[in-house]
Amino acid sequence: MAKNKPSEPRTKNRIRHLIDTQWCKGCGICIHFCPEKVLEFDEQGKAKAVRPEDCIACRLCELRCPDLAIQIIMDKEDNHDHP
Amino acid sequence: MKQKEFNFKDYIRNRYFPHIWCPGCGHGIVLGALLRAVHELGLEKNEIVVTSGIGCSSRISGYVDFHTLHTIHGRALAFATGVKLSKPSLKAIVPMGDGDALAIGGNHFIHAARRNIDITAIVMNNRIYGMTGGQFSPLSGSGKKATTAPYLTIDRAFDIVDLAKSAGATFVARSTVFHATESKDIIKKAITHKGFSVVEILTQCPTYYGRKNKEGDAIQMMEGFNTHTAKIGSKKLENNPNLIQRGIFVEDKTVPEYCEAYDQIIATAMKESL
């Protein structure tokens, strides 16, 4: 089973933030706890990935989202668990 | 072989989302941890029965795509006992609020623990009655504000872990919604444990408890779960023994599980009636 290689350069396409704005209630938990400050509020007060290229896929946003509104999607071959 | 990657949409009833919980309510984080635990254990959805009582936390049953039983206030463990004893092959999970589990449901809680019936009780402790609008619970503790304690509470709080231990629960643990992965791992162990498991998860009610007691918004309350707790055996706890302890307090595999013990009764009764 492949592990994420830390040396591998991150690209925009590898990690996608699927945010359901209908489900998001704008509590800001994901924004606050993101270690790379990837997320911000959009103009509706919902979470938005404004710097997805900085995402390290720690999934803290997904794990702590009380609304089940965020999914981190890893593209193709990177479809595995993360440390 | 690697199992399919976790997607919570495989485990919920999508049509009922967004859920009813307030912005920033920690209950949804417990829901996420529970679903991840079920996924990682590789359980079949058809082998799980989630039974709940009444309150904000108890609405969890409606959202999960398992067999779900949303019962009456405080009695979820009694209903779940009927489910489990009548069909022991099912995994019985009972998410409860602190008032539901330990005020109106306190009797069922201690007796389920005493029997050591194989049920996983998840107490989502936000120290308040949220659904009815912010009344103090048996977990609020003294000196707290609530709509029914305008001059501060004088009632002392239960310690869920100590209570569960002394009532005979054979798996007792505590975590918080700040520690979502730890919560998930503990829930996994609790579900796997054969016997009565109690998992207390500290969760925030920013709408009532946080607001009334000036503990800030959901984020600040979650930060508080990090600051005010420490893992059993950690340096942090050693340095400050007054912190709320997290981790697994009891994991006793020597006590007979109730349904298995009853199978022995059946064997005896059948032999004697011959």
Added chain:
Amino acid sequence: MTTHNNIRFIQGNEACVEGAIYAGINFFAGYPITPSTEIAEHLASRLPQQGGKFIQMEDEIASMGAIIGASLTGNKVMTATSGPGFSLKQEALGYACMAEIPCVIANVQRGGPSTGNPTHVSQGDINQARWGTHGDHAIIAMTASSHQDVFNITVDAFNMAETYRTPVIILLDEVIGHMREKLVIPDPGVIPVVKRLQTSVPKDVDYHPYLPREDGRLPMSDFGGEHRYNVTGLFHDMWGFPSNDPKIVRGLLRHLVDKIENNVSDITRYKEYWLDNAEYVLVSYGAAARSSIHLARNRQARGVKLGVLELQTIWPFPAELVREKCAGAKAVMVVEMNMGQLVAQVKSAVDTPDKVFLCNRIDGELISPTDIKTALRMIQGKGV
């Protein structure tokens, strides 16, 4: 065929146990309370002998909850109690009405209110059986005056619980529960036993647990089976998910009441004695009916046209039947051991309420044929 093996000389509570076993009970949860405890004791012994489960719960509420849980996994379930315990069960009983869970509750009545007169007879829970739980609902409650009938109505109770997906209450009383008499247990198959109606919806096809069929029945799917759904005490949609949509609320409440009230004639069980050309009719039930029948037999021998209508189905109240059976009578006397709980129903059922009288006893002693004879003489204008 009657053999020595199936003739018993037992208590009424045991006759109830035998009826439950005949009907296929496989789960019982209970809590000790006089005068019903023998039901729990005998099932504690009998159920595991056939692979069933018995559990003594921490209280009456938990017992009611446990049987509901066990019913959902596909079992025939019962609990037993008496007045104070019956009060405690009411909230969960209402849940079983709302969520449409088949279950049977035996209430061996004792004197009340409160702790009352635990070891003495009363029929004071007639109205509690009807309206003990809150909110509009329909309920089935049955009673009997002999052990053979206790057996029969217990089988009926289990059958009706399945047919109508509802809690059914068996209202025994202390005299019936503790008295010993003969019971002949019929061979299997003599009395039909209703199996749980299972859904025929295949796996992976959307199953609607709360969408009634054309005949009003709701096929079930056991917990642990192929269909996952929600069960709740809140008003709910056809998937069992909570809803407060006014249309759904109204529709569900109507369904809960209609499925029982529209089937009164199928649910009604009764017995009649010397009602043809009866000038006087005693309407009675349970232990009080034994005394009524005894007196009527005795009076018939002396040429008095006294008949008895013994109601075995108390709720839904068989108003049509009572009206018809009492139509020709000069006077109707309701014989019961309470302050007059069923008499009001009888008065509202008959064409001339003024001819309906109450003959009761409320001191914890069994009402006697003499008590009834005395009351009868008064309404006949013969003095005491």
